[in-house]
Amino acid sequence: MTLFPLPAFSDNYIWVLHDGQRALVVDPGESDEVLAWLADQRLDLDTILITHHHADHTGGVGALRRATGARVIGPADEPMPEPLLRVGEADTVSALGLDWSVIRVPGHTAGHIAYFCPDVDGQPLVFCGDTLFSAGCGRLFEGTPAQMLDSLTRLAQLPGTTRVCCTHEYTLSNLRFALAVEPGNTELTQHAAHCAQLRAGNLPTLPSSIWLEKQINPFLRTHVPAVAQAAGAHEPGAGSDTVSVLATLREWKNNFK
């Protein structure tokens, strides 16, 4: 299996997984680049997976379906480009001969889902859309901090070796914020230097891994005393529980320059 992040718009990735003949794509916000790439690689589009309803994740679905006949799978309870197979918590979908379990991860949107496969060539992999980013998380457009904390906690419980395929290249900006929260985290400092090098070479910082995110991502570290203290210092009264830490971090990041 080959995994490839196809860049789209200014900072999206349309993830492609293929076996040399058939491909699946995740959250195709546009279609032209995807069709050109599939033709270039001589791949048939088999399946389109959608994580949530935002246009930069669904805009190319109709044109791709018409051009390729690919089947479309998306969340049970979000506005979606019909027709599609709607899936929800604990459903399993089969694509490219692999079984993907659906995990409901509300917060960024109300019905956001992620797709987890425990074994893609021996390694787990999750397509998590705009819920978990490397060193960050999605904005809370439709959900509460408690929902996002719960969703991130569920993703954090996946095996550490799980490859984390998020939909945006926000890593450098997220790492700047993470360093403001936890300046004493040496894993974080080292990873920021590594990612700066990757981006200087125009290379993706993804996929990340669950193991790495637990070391560097403040939104997965709301239980860590240094992170709770930083939240409390930023917003007096915050930091007493993990939900208030997450809520404070999210607000802080929204206004972080």
Ligand SMILES: [Zn+2]
């Ligand atoms: Zn989104």
Ligand SMILES: [Zn+2]
């Ligand atoms: Zn997005």
